[in-house]
Amino acid sequence: MLRLNRITDYAVVVLTQMAREPDKLVTAPQLSQDSNVPQPTVAKLLKELTRGGVLASHRGVNGGYTLAREPEAISMLEIIIALEGPVSLTACVDGAEGDCEVERLCPVRGNWDRVNGAIHDALKGVSLADMTSPATMFGVSIEPRARPASAH
Amino acid sequence: MLRLNRITDYAVVVLTQMAREPDKLVTAPQLSQDSNVPQPTVAKLLKELTRGGVLASHRGVNGGYTLAREPEAISMLEIIIALEGPVSLTACVDGAEGDCEVERLCPVRGNWDRVNGAIHDALKGVSLADMTSPATMFGVSIEPRARPASAH
């Protein structure tokens, strides 16, 4: 588990396509067609990405979407935040403390921050440009976990 | 988001208590009482943790649970796996490929492994013992709210 929403999954696919031609203005119907994801769904996530500052939108005829910045400057973290809200494994740490009925005797509260921080960094260290990278797909030799000192 | 189940959250609380006296045999009702989590729920997660190899169980009168290993040798990763199954952000990567209708033109498949690997490592790097440590993580002091030292 620890899975992210399917919407976010789709978003990465769509964003990857856009990252290939970073300055091109693309419409939602167009992206839907290219990605095989239903149009209403694509439209929905594009809107959320715009609100999250990942995309820039242009309205009216000949409108569409572009990336807000170069693909290298867009991290997986902000994509996920735009679509799913703040990243944190537990409810305790991000303001919803009232809901935690064991809060008062919970001895681990602050310690989750270590885990959250690690994951935060991991996601921040991977950019959209990284996701567009080589044709290493389809099983064959994705360079094994030891990545060239890009993240932390 | 990217949140884990509440069960897992409870589990860490319970395990933390057990880690204070690693060799002590504790019963589910006892742990329920100490943690303020309903007994059936505690029993459920204890069973799952046992199946996952995190705990060892002893049946019969005077039975109960103990940690399967020292707290230093139990990682957050295996706790999460025991309760939520394999950790991976996307459905694409762990066998459920049939469900992904855009699989054939999905250009990012393999690249998720980089992200998954990073998170994997992050969770593996934090042990149960780390979670029991005093509330002085990151210099932030979490006041211990005076719990009535019941189980230790």
Place this chain on the structure above:
DNA sequence: GTAAACCGTACCGCAGCAGTCCTGTATTGG
């Protein structure tokens, strides 16, 4: 003014989780 495209919101069905309960099995002690 019209058409193309984004914007916002509301709505619904369904999967998955939280939580409970029940029956079975092992172990201890009288």
Place this chain on the structure above:
DNA sequence: CCAATACAGGACTGCTGCGGTACGGTTTAC
């Protein structure tokens, strides 16, 4: 041997949240 205790396993239910859709509004180009 019997009874009590505690774990094992599975079935069941209510509910939240997500995926997906639809609709009406607004902006802009021609």
